[in-house]
Amino acid sequence: MSGEQGDFSFPREIRIKSRKEFETVRRKGVYYKSSDGDIGMAIVEGKGNGISKFGINTLKGFKSAVERNRAKRIIREYIRHNKTTFPKGSLVLLFASPKTAQLTNNEIRKQLHNIFVNYKLNANKENPKINN
Numbered sequence: 001m002s003g004e005q006g007d008f009s010f011p012r013e014i015r016i017k018s019r020k021e022f023e024t025v026r027r028k029g030v031y032y033k034s035s036d037g038d039i040g041m042a043i044v045e046g047k048g049n050g051i052s053k054f055g056i057n058t059l060k061g062f063k064s065a066v067e068r069n070r071a072k073r074i075i076r077e078y079i080r081h082n083k084t085t086f087p088k089g090s091l092v093l094l095f096a097s098p099k100t101a102q103l104t105n106n107e108i109r110k111q112l113h114n115i116f117v118n119y120k121l122n123a124n125k126e127n128p129k130i131n132n
Helices: 019-028 065-085 098-102 105-126
Strands: 030-033 039-044 053-058 091-096
Touching (some): 019 053, 019 091, 053 065, 065 098, 065 105
Parallel strands (some): 053 091
């Protein structure tokens, strides 16, 4: 095994690391939430150039680090498999509430997928040129 993961990696270059980037997404981002409100996404769309960056935030209230890290791990996996479908140059922040700990892995993935579908539907209404 060469250690390369190709398109399914989550390298440092695509992570939101600076406080400034997190604040930009929080202030200027368009928010989408799952129907239950357990998981949400904020996105600031780019101009079509550059690398999209992703951040993961867990809200206060998780009972243990195990629960918090599990939620982050599942969200990170979703990002790795779907990062190319976001507009280039975007800043995307995904966040999970403590209620996420009671969900199964498939339920979390389903909620993430529904948020993304909701985002795509709204983006296509505003800008019909965005690819599906």
